[in-house]
Amino acid sequence: MDLITQLLVAAISSGTPLLFATLGGILIERSGVMQLGAEGLMLMGAVIACTTYIHTGSLGWTLLAVLVVGGALGLLHSFLTVTLRANQVVSGLAMTLFGSGLSAYLGKSITGTPIPGSVPKIDLNFLDGIPIIGDMFAHLDILTWFSLILVILAHLFIHRTSWGLHLRAIGDNPATADVMGIPVQIFRYGYIIIGSMLIGLAGADLLLVYSPTWIEGMTAGRGWIAVALIIFARWNPLRALFCAYFFGAMDTIGFKIQLIGSAIPSYFLKMIPYIITILVLMYLGWRNRNKPSGSPEALGAPYIREQRF
Amino acid sequence: MSEQPAAGTVSLDKTASETRRRLSFRFEIDPARKESPWWMTIVSIVLALLACAIFIAANGKNPWLVYEKMFRGAFMSEFGITETLVKAIPLLLCGLGVAIAYRISVWNIGAEGQFVAGAIGATAVTVYLPEMPMSLTIPIMIVFAVVAGGIWGALTALPKVYFQVNELITSLMLNYVALLLLDYLVFDPWKDPKGFNFPGTPMFTDAQMLPVLGDTRLHLGLVFALVIVLIYWFTVKYTRWGYELRLIGANQDAARNAGINIKKHILIVMVISGAVAGIAGMSEVTGVTHRLMYGISPGYGYTAIIVAWIAKLNPFGLVISSVLFGGLIVGGYSVQTMGLPSSISSMIQGAILFFLIAGNMISKFRLRRNG
Numbered sequence A: 001m002d003l004i005t006q007l008l009v010a011a012i013s014s015g016t017p018l019l020f021a022t023l024g025g026i027l028i029e030r031s032g033v034m035q036l037g038a039e040g041l042m043l044m045g046a047v048i049a050c051t052t053y054i055h056t057g058s059l060g061w062t063l064l065a066v067l068v069v070g071g072a073l074g075l076l077h078s079f080l081t082v083t084l085r086a087n088q089v090v091s092g093l094a095m096t097l098f099g100s101g102l103s104a105y106l107g108k109s110i111t112g113t114p115i116p117g118s119v120p121k122i123d124l125n126f127l128d129g130i131p132i133i134g135d136m137f138a139h140l141d142i143l144t145w146f147s148l149i150l151v152i153l154a155h156l157f158i159h160r161t162s163w164g165l166h167l168r169a170i171g172d173n174p175a176t177a178d179v180m181g182i183p184v185q186i187f188r189y190g191y192i193i194i195g196s197m198l199i200g201l202a203g204a205d206l207l208l209v210y211s212p213t214w215i216e217g218m219t220a221g222r223g224w225i226a227v228a229l230i231i232f233a234r235w236n237p238l239r240a241l242f243c244a245y246f247f248g249a250m251d252t253i254g255f256k257i258q259l260i261g262s263a264i265p266s267y268f269l270k271m272i273p274y275i276i277t278i279l280v281l282m283y284l285g286w287r288n289r290n291k292p293s294g295s296p297e298a299l300g301a302p303y304i305r306e307q308r309f
Numbered sequence B: 001m002s003e004q005p006a007a008g009t010v011s012l013d014k015t016a017s018e019t020r021r022r023l024s025f026r027f028e029i030d031p032a033r034k035e036s037p038w039w040m041t042i043v044s045i046v047l048a049l050l051a052c053a054i055f056i057a058a059n060g061k062n063p064w065l066v067y068e069k070m071f072r073g074a075f076m077s078e079f080g081i082t083e084t085l086v087k088a089i090p091l092l093l094c095g096l097g098v099a100i101a102y103r104i105s106v107w108n109i110g111a112e113g114q115f116v117a118g119a120i121g122a123t124a125v126t127v128y129l130p131e132m133p134m135s136l137t138i139p140i141m142i143v144f145a146v147v148a149g150g151i152w153g154a155l156t157a158l159p160k161v162y163f164q165v166n167e168l169i170t171s172l173m174l175n176y177v178a179l180l181l182l183d184y185l186v187f188d189p190w191k192d193p194k195g196f197n198f199p200g201t202p203m204f205t206d207a208q209m210l211p212v213l214g215d216t217r218l219h220l221g222l223v224f225a226l227v228i229v230l231i232y233w234f235t236v237k238y239t240r241w242g243y244e245l246r247l248i249g250a251n252q253d254a255a256r257n258a259g260i261n262i263k264k265h266i267l268i269v270m271v272i273s274g275a276v277a278g279i280a281g282m283s284e285v286t287g288v289t290h291r292l293m294y295g296i297s298p299g300y301g302y303t304a305i306i307v308a309w310i311a312k313l314n315p316f317g318l319v320i321s322s323v324l325f326g327g328l329i330v331g332g333y334s335v336q337t338m339g340l341p342s343s344i345s346s347m348i349q350g351a352i353l354f355f356l357i358a359g360n361m362i363s364k365f366r367l368r369r370n371g
Helices: A003-030 A038-056 A059-083 A088-110 A130-136 A142-160 A162-172 A174-179 A184-210 A222-232 A237-260 A268-271 A271-285 B015-020 B039-058 B063-075 B080-103 B111-128 B134-163 B167-187 B223-238 B240-250 B253-258 B262-289 B299-309 B313-336 B344-362
Strands: A121-123 A139-141 B024-029 B367-369
Touching: A003 A038, A003 A130, A003 A142, A003 A162, A003 A222, A003 A237, A003 B015, A038 A059, A038 A088, A038 A142, A038 A184, A038 A222, A059 A088, A059 A184, A059 B344, A088 B039, A088 B299, A088 B344, A121 A142, A130 B223, A139 A142, A142 A162, A142 A184, A142 A237, A142 B111, A142 B367, A174 A184, A184 A222, A222 A237, A222 A271, A222 B167, A237 A271, A268 B167, A271 B134, A271 B167, B024 B253, B039 B063, B039 B344, B063 B080, B063 B299, B080 B223, B080 B240, B080 B262, B080 B299, B080 B313, B111 B134, B111 B262, B111 B299, B134 B167, B134 B262, B223 B240, B223 B262, B223 B313, B240 B253, B240 B262, B253 B262, B262 B299, B299 B313, B299 B344, B313 B344
Parallel strands: none
Antiparallel strands: A121 A139, B024 B367
16 A cells, blocks of 8 residues: 555544544534533543443443443533533533543543454455555444444535524524524534534544553543534534544654654654644634634524523 | 313402412523622532542442542641642642633633643753753743743734634644653653653752752742732732733623724733743742653643632632642542542542532522512
């Protein structure tokens, strides 16, 4: 395999966790609630996946446990931001700090223990002969295929269904949506819970597919990169696919350069994804200086139906 | 009260229909109440400890004994108290740094990186200007740490001001960059040649260390921190600039209309915020570890966010909360002998922040009877 193919293959494997997290974030932010807790949710997803898989040995229970825990944390976030109308930035930050602390606490006893199996792969042997496509898609695992299907489903859902229209309405103008009879608070609860499940799944995917042992703080900022990816993708699932794979490639490009044998110390190569994130955000800010960013209009503002005093 | 008139029944008896009205309440934001009462903080901390007790019990330990041991370890011996204060110094300094940024709603979560930048800046003095008396070394170290931390803060502020980049993402990404830079320095060019491969610089000389109190580990950094507390308090409360900061924090649109240059203020505040966290890094390497080494901060920059929040950005409140959280870190170490991971303290920290947010919001609500 030449370098470009290697990079494309690596882009998929390290981009899939980012893709799950970005899709979850898009669902949450489309409903008008900021999602800054992705780092904590991913860490919790990873540690729960590792613990359950080691103790039960069953992938089904593992994924179920991850979804339940992700949903429970989503419920917490929605209670704080939707019902109590707490500051969404601070609530997200609390989620990150609590998730990192709790995952470190829960994961201490399993640190370094390899997981007892791997996610089954779907072998498409007829693709093997095709040069680049074959290398990329012939032996992907089911979670990666699930993420690809999810992109299409999310896109169709948001842009082609009436439920998706309601989702966009509660994110752009909750007061109007409320007048139209859309239960804003209940829908926000639902999307935050589903989105948090997906972000938890992102952590599980990182652990089960990408680096199969638990290490404290193993997401290394990927949750925050996913937060940035939501902005790059302009809250659009199809764009999220390309952005996530681009960052997946950036994540591994340092490693590939090192393999070629470059004189740059590996520490600087590891900085690439973080610096690229800042540079891309700056470029977007410059390019969109006179344009709307595509963000949901009511993002970050709690919705309060007019109350009587 | 549960008896509803059957459908179609017309009640002509007015008083009867009134007594049959369902007793119902609504939960709404009280417009007159802005601040939550002080005891809500204590209630939140207690509830957070109760919630964490579940996880401790799940580990097969008695939570009450664990908390008792943590408290004893942190506050009940001379060693414990000085250790708690030693941990409180970087928390207080980083907390002051983030508090000034939060005052104008700039969400700096990069104190960790700014701390590391400051530590690197201070250590650069020992590497490049080794032979100097203490009276020169310490001030030069402070200058270097302030400049390094300030640059790290500016790197967050410039993209925000000129390219509308969310400062949360930038400051966090820069944390990882700073930590990787630290790893590079202590694993490669600055590594102690006689250190048996330990990832750290050579030990500082006596002239490069902060003086300590007696034979404890409590160092001069405490004085730096308390001086900055007073400066912060005085500036925010009594100067024109502090008034402008409070105005921006209260209402950004009003501040802009009043002719305040918000971009300039964001830049200045972020540089100050980074510089203060940089001093924390400097006081840690010169006062505690006496060398720059791998993993110099056990997450002080992140804990500082909670420290600042729990104190509601008040400088004197920060003194109390940083001691409390310093104690939490020390207590976390002291329960390791019971077979619990020291990350128990980060779990409790996160839970406290959650309950604090909920508590602050709940106390803004009021319960009212409908009708």
